[in-house]
Amino acid sequence: MITLLDYGAGNVRSVINAIESLGETVKRVKTSEDILAAEKLIFPGVGAFGSMMKVLNGKNYVDPLKKYLQSNRPFLGICLGLQVLFESSEEAPGFKGLGFIPGKVKRFITDLSIPHIGWNGINIKQPSRIFNGIRGDEKFYFVHSYHVVPEDDTAVLTTTNYGYEFVSSIQKGNIIATQFHPEKSGQAGLNILQGYLDNCRKQTKPLHISKSTRLAKRIIACLDVRSNDQGDLVVTKGDQYDVREEGSVRDLGKPVDLARRYYEEGADEITFLNITGFRDFPLENMPMLDVLKQTSKNVFVPLTIGGGIRNYTDKNGCHYTALEVAAEYFRSGADKVSIGSDAVLIVEEYLKANKKSGKSAIEEIARVYGNQAVVVSIDPKRVYVTSPDDVKHQVIETTIPGPNGERYCWYQCTIKGGREGRELDAVTLAHICEKLGAGEILLNCIDRDGTNLGFDIELINAVKEKVSIPVIASSGAGCVEHFLDVFSKTGAEAALAAGIFHRKEVPIADVKNYLKDKIEIRSSITSSR
Numbered sequence: 001m002i003t004l005l006d007y008g009a010g011n012v013r014s015v016i017n018a019i020e021s022l023g024e025t026v027k028r029v030k031t032s033e034d035i036l037a038a039e040k041l042i043f044p045g046v047g048a049f050g051s052m053m054k055v056l057n058g059k060n061y062v063d064p065l066k067k068y069l070q071s072n073r074p075f076l077g078i079c080l081g082l083q084v085l086f087e088s089s090e091e092a093p094g095f096k097g098l099g100f101i102p103g104k105v106k107r108f109i110t111d112l113s114i115p116h117i118g119w120n121g122i123n124i125k126q127p128s129r130i131f132n133g134i135r136g137d138e139k140f141y142f143v144h145s146y147h148v149v150p151e152d153d154t155a156v157l158t159t160t161n162y163g164y165e166f167v168s169s170i171q172k173g174n175i176i177a178t179q180f181h182p183e184k185s186g187q188a189g190l191n192i193l194q195g196y197l198d199n200c201r202k203q204t205k206p207l208h209i210s211k212s213t214r215l216a217k218r219i220i221a222c223l224d225v226r227s228n229d230q231g232d233l234v235v236t237k238g239d240q241y242d243v244r245e246e247g248s249v250r251d252l253g254k255p256v257d258l259a260r261r262y263y264e265e266g267a268d269e270i271t272f273l274n275i276t277g278f279r280d281f282p283l284e285n286m287p288m289l290d291v292l293k294q295t296s297k298n299v300f301v302p303l304t305i306g307g308g309i310r311n312y313t314d315k316n317g318c319h320y321t322a323l324e325v326a327a328e329y330f331r332s333g334a335d336k337v338s339i340g341s342d343a344v345l346i347v348e349e350y351l352k353a354n355k356k357s358g359k360s361a362i363e364e365i366a367r368v369y370g371n372q373a374v375v376v377s378i379d380p381k382r383v384y385v386t387s388p389d390d391v392k393h394q395v396i397e398t399t400i401p402g403p404n405g406e407r408y409c410w411y412q413c414t415i416k417g418g419r420e421g422r423e424l425d426a427v428t429l430a431h432i433c434e435k436l437g438a439g440e441i442l443l444n445c446i447d448r449d450g451t452n453l454g455f456d457i458e459l460i461n462a463v464k465e466k467v468s469i470p471v472i473a474s475s476g477a478g479c480v481e482h483f484l485d486v487f488s489k490t491g492a493e494a495a496l497a498a499g500i501f502h503r504k505e506v507p508i509a510d511v512k513n514y515l516k517d518k519i520e521i522r523s524s525i526t527s528s529r
Contacts, residue, residue: 002197003038005029005065005081007055010046010369013333014296014303015078018183021298022194035064040197041073044183045080046330047369049105049146050092052080062098069100069175076196077177082170083148085177091146101170103150110163112215113470113493115145115372115439119268119522120168121213122158122180127203128171130195136206138188139216139522140180141302142168143335143372145439147179161213184302184335186263216522217487218494219511220269220472221262221501225255225288233287235502236275252502256294262501263299265508268522270299271338271442271496273377274307275417283320289332296333305329306338306377306442309361322361323368330369337365338442340377341415344422347432351424356436366437374440375472376433379418380411380426380459381446394427396462411445411459418446426459431466441467442496445475450499452478460490472496479506480514487519 002024006012016026019042029035043065045052056062069075069085083089086097089105097105108114119139124131147166150156157176160168169178176196182189195201223235234251235258252258259270272295274288292305309326313319326337339346339361346360356363366374384402388395393410401407411426430441443463445456455473464471470493473486477497486495500506515521 001039002026003029003034003041005035005041005043005061007045007052007059007061010044010373011296011330011333011335012044012046013293013331014300014335015042015044015183017297017333018190018193018300019197022190022197024197029061032060032064035061035068038068038073040076041068042076042078043081043084044078045082045084047080047373048091048367049080049083049089049097050095051368052084053092053095053097056084066098066100069098072173072175074196074199075175075177076193077175078181078183079144079179082177082179083146085170085175086148086150089146100175101148101150101155101172102152103148105146106149107146108163108166112163113468113491115143115469116162116215117143117372117440117470118218118493119185119216120160120162120180121210122160122168123165123210123213124158124205125153125156126171127205128157128176128195129198129201129203130176130192131204131206132195132198132201133191134188134195134206136208137210138185140178140182140185140189140192142180143302144179145370145372162215165212183300186300189300214520215493216268216520217515218268218472219266219483219508219521220271220494220496221259221267221508222271222273222474222496222498223255223258224273224275224498225291226275233291252499255291258502259295259299259303262508263301266512266522267301267508269302269304269494270295271304271306273338274305283314283318283325283328286328289328292329292333302335303333304336304338304375305334306340306375309337309339309365310342311361321364323364326361326365326369326373330373336373336375336440338375338377339438340379343376343378343433343438344413344415344424344429346436347429348422348424350432350436360436362433362436362438366439371437371439371469374438375442376430376438376440377442377444378426378429379414379444379446381414381418381421382409383412384409393425394462394466396458398458400458411462414446427462427466430463430471434467434469438469440470440472442472442474443492448476451476452500454478454482455486455490455495457486457489460486460492464491470494477506480511483511484515484518487515
């Protein structure tokens with residue numbers, strides 16, 4: 001029996017699913033006595049340090065946790081479950097951690113994008129039972145803006161490089177904690193969990209011991225999900241956002257089945273974009289919740305859900321906030337939520353008031369779950385102008401002339417699935433969303449969608465110059481060369497595609513095989529248990 005401390009923030013369903021897939025049963029902590037009675041305790045902390053400590057103190061979990069740790073019984077901390085072991089965090093001045101390990105949690109200081117999101121390696125510093133079945137050169141999934149800084153190196157289990165070397169896991173007796181997410185790290189992560197669960201395994205070091213690691217570029221499979229004319233949920237794909245063909249919605253498969261296929265093919269993340277509102281459903285019956293629950297049972301890479309992350313009132317008159325909607329998605333298996341049209345409206349309000357409201361969906365979700373949990377999806381289209389002085393927007397000089405030979409353009413934000421343009425440009429939107437707390441930008445392009453002409457390099461570079469958070473390039477991929485193009489000509493951390501994957505025109509394995517010796521990627525080859 002594994003006891004899991006779920007303090008109510010973030011996606012713990014995937015941790016439970018991963019443990020159960022290894023043949024164990026899970027009991028959730030409901031009282032402080034459950035902590036003291038645990039034989040093996042897992043703490044998958046997700047979100048913001050301050051919010052976590054408020055909950056732990058409010059539920060009187062702090063003292064039992066300290067006693068459990070001091071007893072040296074098996075403990076596995078994940079992400080914030082690592083950071084909580086330290087004395088304090090720069091993320092939340094005034095809040096004390098558990099102080100089990102002397103040291104502090106500090107924000108990354110680097111020119112690289114923050115948060116540190118994606119697949120990175122580990123430099124192993126001491127043997128551990130969690131390394132059984134590990135080669136040593138695998139990559140694991142990270143998503144964080146802060147890292148632990150111990151006062152001494154005695155408990156350091158692994159380090160990872162991101163601008164500089166930081167501590168990515170610790171081991172002190174039976175206390176183990178990782179900054180990376182084993183439950184989101186594919187087969188390699190499941191091997192780590194298996195090593196923790198099996199007390200009889202020997203302390204070991206893998207054959208491959210690296211001295212430095214590199215963050216991989218991510219290949220993301222995107223599934224646009226909507227109901228067809230018969231009311232069934234299907235994956236579809238539009239051409240410049242038109243999802244109908246000969247009058248019917250394009251049906252490219254079932255979302256859960258396709259997600260499982262992409263996981264097995266080596267996708268680094270999977271994104272679901274719910275392009276049907278489902279506004280008449282009570283929150284607990286939203287169809288996409290079940291898609292996430294079913295997907296997370298067998299798919300152990302990060303899942304993002306977009307669409308409908310807003311305040312709404314259902315047909316029964318029940319009102320839900322965007323934070324409540326996001327919370328339900330997280331509990332159902334999502335790791336990140338994506339906000340699209342509403343982000344445009346939020347930024348328009350920000351520009352009118354010239355200040356944060358503190359109440360927008362972006363701000364509230366980031367405050368509770370951390371900015372790494374908030375993705376802003378931008379749907380822009382080109383508007384050509386003869387001179388930069390013609391508009392007050394962010395204008396670029398383009399190598400792709402307009403219909404009348406125009407040499408300049410700006411990228412107009414749209415809402416309602418690209419049907420309505422707004423007087424707001426994509427560069428400004430991305431910049432302000434970062435200020436409001438977004439942790440990542442999903443950058444689409446209506447002009448390129450479904451064209452197979454390649455990513456809009458000029459758009460991506462324009463946005464990357466103005467933000468310090470990761471950017472996912474989307475729209476236009478048609479061949480493996482387009483992925484190399486976007487990674488070699490822009491600073492995008494990830495590239496997303498949909499139709500070419502759905503129709504098997506360009507399999508994910510082909511993309512990775514082509515990039516293998518050209519760009520740092522995560523190998524699709526998995527370790528055996």
